[in-house]
Amino acid sequence: xxxxxxxxxxxxxxxxxxxxxxxxxxxxxxxxxxxxxxxxxxxxxxxxxxxxxxxxxxxxxxxxxxxxxxxxxxxxxxxxxxxxxxxxxxxxxxxxxxxxxxxxxxxxxxxxxxxx
Numbered sequence: 001x002x003x004x005x006x007x008x009x010x011x012x013x014x015x016x017x018x019x020x021x022x023x024x025x026x027x028x029x030x031x032x033x034x035x036x037x038x039x040x041x042x043x044x045x046x047x048x049x050x051x052x053x054x055x056x057x058x059x060x061x062x063x064x065x066x067x068x069x070x071x072x073x074x075x076x077x078x079x080x081x082x083x084x085x086x087x088x089x090x091x092x093x094x095x096x097x098x099x100x101x102x103x104x105x106x107x108x109x110x111x112x113x114x115x116x
Contacts, residue, residue, distance in 0.1 A: 003058070006094060010054040018101050025105040035100045038114050039093075041066030061093045070115045071096050078102065 018036075019029045036047060041064055050060055061067070071093075075084050078098045086092040103113045 004088075004091065007058040007090060008056050011057055011060040012051045012054045014057075015051055018097075021101060021105050025107065027104050031104055031110060032101065034110065035104060035113060036097065039068055039071060039097055039100065040064035041068065057094055058090060061090060067093065073115045074099050076102075 018032050022028065022032050033044060033047060036042065037044065040047075040061070042050065043065075046065065050063070055063070072084075074096045076082065076099055078095045081095070083092060083095045083099050086095055100113055
């Protein structure tokens with residue numbers, strides 16, 4: 001079976017779209033980065049290195065230092081699909097980030113987004 005197209009897409013290609021969406025709603029790049037670091041365990045330097053290398057999504061998540069165990073608390077709909085019901089693990093990880101970015105753009109506080 002062929003890989004989903006998003007898996008081979010560069011994370012660096014989508015990253016500016018996350019920032020653009022957040023900034024349109026008055027949020028910041030720093031907040032987007034904090035969400036990504038919380039979800040994946042990357043430091044800011046490691047995140048920057050992944051972006052510079054133009055790492056694909058599959059590698060980005062495979063090399064993540066520590067996927068946050070609280071990510072299983074992320075619930076809701078992204079692209080018409082409930083993230084908690086996605087069976088393919090990598091797609092679920094990608095949709096978790098989409099959902100967190102949606103929550104940021106909708107004005108949720110960082111404490112709620114980061115499940116504190």
